[in-house]
Amino acid sequence: MHIKKIWFVKFAKLIAVFCLMLFVSCRSIPTMVPDMALRQSHSIQIDDAHGPVTAKQSKAILDRLKKNSADTPILDRHLALEAEIAGSPLVMGNKVKLLIDGPRTYGAMYSAIENAKDHINMETFDIEDDEIGRYFSELLIRKQKSGVQVNLIYDSFGSIYTPIDFFKPLKESGINVLEFNPINPLTLQKYWQVTARDHRKLLIVDGQVAFVGGINISSVYSRGSFSRSKPSEDNPPWRDTHLRIVGPVVSDFQKLFMATWHEQKGEPLAARNYFPELASNGNEVVRAIGSSPEDPYNPIYVTLLSVINSAENQIFLTNAYFVPDPKLLTALKEAAQRGVDVRLLLPERTDSTMVYYASRSYYEELLSANVKIYERQDALLHAKTALIDGVWSTVGSTNLDWRSFLNNQEINAIILGTDFGAQMQTLFDKDLESSKLVILEEWRKRSIGTRIKERAARLWASWL
Numbered sequence: 050m051h052i053k054k055i056w057f058v059k060f061a062k063l064i065a066v067f068c069l070m071l072f073v074s075c076r077s078i079p080t081m082v083p084d085m086a087l088r089q090s091h092s093i094q095i096d097d098a099h100g101p102v103t104a105k106q107s108k109a110i111l112d113r114l115k116k117n118s119a120d121t122p123i124l125d126r127h128l129a130l131e132a133e134i135a136g137s138p139l140v141m142g143n144k145v146k147l148l149i150d151g152p153r154t155y156g157a158m159y160s161a162i163e164n165a166k167d168h169i170n171m172e173t174f175d176i177e178d179d180e181i182g183r184y185f186s187e188l189l190i191r192k193q194k195s196g197v198q199v200n201l202i203y204d205s206f207g208s209i210y211t212p213i214d215f216f217k218p219l220k221e222s223g224i225n226v227l228e229f230n231p232i233n234p235l236t237l238q239k240y241w242q243v244t245a246r247d248h249r250k251l252l253i254v255d256g257q258v259a260f261v262g263g264i265n266i267s268s269v270y271s272r273g274s275f276s277r278s279k280p281s282e283d284n285p286p287w288r289d290t291h292l293r294i295v296g297p298v299v300s301d302f303q304k305l306f307m308a309t310w311h312e313q314k315g316e317p318l319a320a321r322n323y324f325p326e327l328a329s330n331g332n333e334v335v336r337a338i339g340s341s342p343e344d345p346y347n348p349i350y351v352t353l354l355s356v357i358n359s360a361e362n363q364i365f366l367t368n369a370y371f372v373p374d375p376k377l378l379t380a381l382k383e384a385a386q387r388g389v390d391v392r393l394l395l396p397e398r399t400d401s402t403m404v405y406y407a408s409r410s411y412y413e414e415l416l417s418a419n420v421k422i423y424e425r426q427d428a429l430l431h432a433k434t435a436l437i438d439g440v441w442s443t444v445g446s447t448n449l450d451w452r453s454f455l456n457n458q459e460i461n462a463i464i465l466g467t468d469f470g471a472q473m474q475t476l477f478d479k480d481l482e483s484s485k486l487v488i489l490e491e492w493r494k495r496s497i498g499t500r501i502k503e504r505a506a507r508l509w510a511s512w513l
Contacts, residue, residue: 095334096138096297135338135348143296144331145464147444147472148262151270154291155181161254161293162188168198168321170306172251174207174446175265178215182266186215190222198319199224202309204247205231207265227315229458245342248457250291250446251306256325259302261337261462262291262444263369263433274428275479285398288428290367290476292444292462296330301337305460312343336463340447342456349447349461350454354380356437360389365436365477367394370401371408372450372510378411382418392421394480396430404450406499406506416489423484433461436473441465451511 095101148154162169169192176182193199201219203211205228220226229247252260264270274288294302303323310318340349357364357380364384371393373381385391393415399405412422435443445461447453464470 096140101138135336135352137301137337139334139336139465140296140298140301141334142329142331143294143298143333143335145333145335145462145469146293147469147476148260148291148293149476150273150275150289151181151264151287152273154260154262154264154289155270157293158252158260159184159188161252161258161260162192165192165197165254167255167325168200168323169255170200170251170253170303170323172202172247172249172306172309173266174204174246174248174250175267176203176208176211176215177265177267178211179268181268181271182211182215185266186219189224190218193222193224198321200227200306200310200315200318201225202227202229202247202306202313202315204229205233206243206246207248225316225318227310227313229309229313244456246452246457247309248446248453249305249309249339249460251302251460253299253303253306256303256323257295257299257327259294259299260291261294261302261446261460263289263431263446264291269429275483285427285429288425288430288432288480290432290434290444294335294462296333296335297327298335298337298462299327300324302460302462305337305339308339309341309458312341332466333469334465336465337460338445338463339458339460340454341458347454349445349459350377352463353377353435353443356435356441357381357384360384360437362438363390363392363436365392365394365474366449367430367432367434367477367480368449369396369399369431369433370404370448370450370453371395371411372404373411374451374454374511377449378414381415381420385415385419390421391419392423392477394423394425394430394477394484397424397426397485398429400429403506403509406502407510409499410503410507410510412487412492413489416487416492422487423481424487425480425484427483434473434476436470436477439470439474440467442470442473455511 146157148157169189171189176185189199189201199219201224203216203226209232216226230243230245232243250260250262250264269287270289272286274286276286307318307323338349338352340347354376357377364381381391381393395408396405416422433445433447433449435441442464443461444464445459447457447459447461453459
């Protein structure tokens with residue numbers, strides 16, 4: 050009887066989501082970008098561990114970045130606009146570690162959590178009741194009982210298959226657990242807006258180290274994607290990218306977590322040292338950038354458009370769910386047509402059939418414009434990264450689709466500089482070794498049945 054009740058609740062939740070999507074589909078699509086032509090460029094703010102640096106120091110830092118970026122004008126063209134749109138400064142003095150796939154990411158997270166002394170703030174789209182989810186639960190409960198305050202945000206829809214009983218031990222231990230935008234309208238803290246989801250993946254420990262990227266809490270990440278052993282057709286490894294960040298910019302990620310907690314009307318947080326004084330830990334210049342459906346437009350999307358339109362040499366995008374809107378589609382085609390090396394690394398297989406066919410409906414148009422498209426083989430690609438002109442990089446939770454740009458809370462780190470850019474280049478090249486280049490002439494030979502599926506899926510592009 051208990052099992053039947055669980056499945057009834059799940060079914061009811063899915064019906065509620067479906068009905069609401071039908072309702073909102075009749076509404077006009079909100080603005081994705083501001084009128085950038087009306088915006089005036091402002092001076093670029095750069096912070097260090099002690100706050101804003103002087104205008105002279107900022108200029109010296111930007112001059113150094115430009116000197117190391119093969120004289121590309123990318124920084125000149127978009128950084129001032131990005132600073133205004135993002136609402137957060139560039140922060141120097143950070144150490145950023147690139148984490149590839151689940152095992153390496155989870156290992157770094159476990160270590161940080163084990164060493165926590167004051168608090169742990171965790172925000173995730175999906176936390177599953179499986180081996181990985183239960184290990185995280187046990188670890189967080191143990192830290193809570195040791196005196197470390199744990200605050201957890203999980204998305205109601207993203208964790209729809211996680212039973213309520215999974216969260217009871219967490220709450221009973223004293224952990225503050227907040228369900229983002231509950232699907233069940235009876236448990237809402239604010240008005241019902243079920244299409245707005247928290248797609249962020251963020252972990253902050255003691256206000257000193259932050260983890261951000263594309264990895265959820267799930268056993269699908271238990272294996273790495275670059276193993277030499279032949280992957281299972283039914284259970285491929287998941288390929289994803291995450292970051293470990295130490296330095297002054299962690300405070301900006303903490304602010305984004307706190308904003309979500311308060312906006313969702315979570316219980317008052319226990320007093321802890323959420324914003325400790327942070328010293329410089331490295332040489333990376335980083336911006337923490339978040340988006341929310343509550344915003345008048347999406348700052349991550351605007352930033353990406355800005356940098357694509359500013360690119361001179363290369364645009365390398367790795368993304369799990371590629372369903373571009375007209376502006377992004379046009380920006381990519383125009384960049385390729387002006388001689389920029391535009392490469393898209395997309396999944397050969399995916400966990401969403403509709404997204405799979407909708408994404409492929411754009412292939413011919415992009416290939417005809419000289420955009421190169423690669424499909425990652427032998428793994429399920431879930432990463433969301435970009436590398437522009439070897440100097441502008443981003444890693445985060447944002448997909449290149451309408452849902453991420455309009456309906457989701459997302460979070461990304463933007464890293465400026467050629468040192469980190471070189472690491473991203475190496476990773477992109479390594480992915481290409483396990484990928485297949487899509488050839489236009491061969492693509493045009495696909496079946497009529499496949500074309501029909503693509504056209505049908507594209508009709509739903511703005512709601513996928």
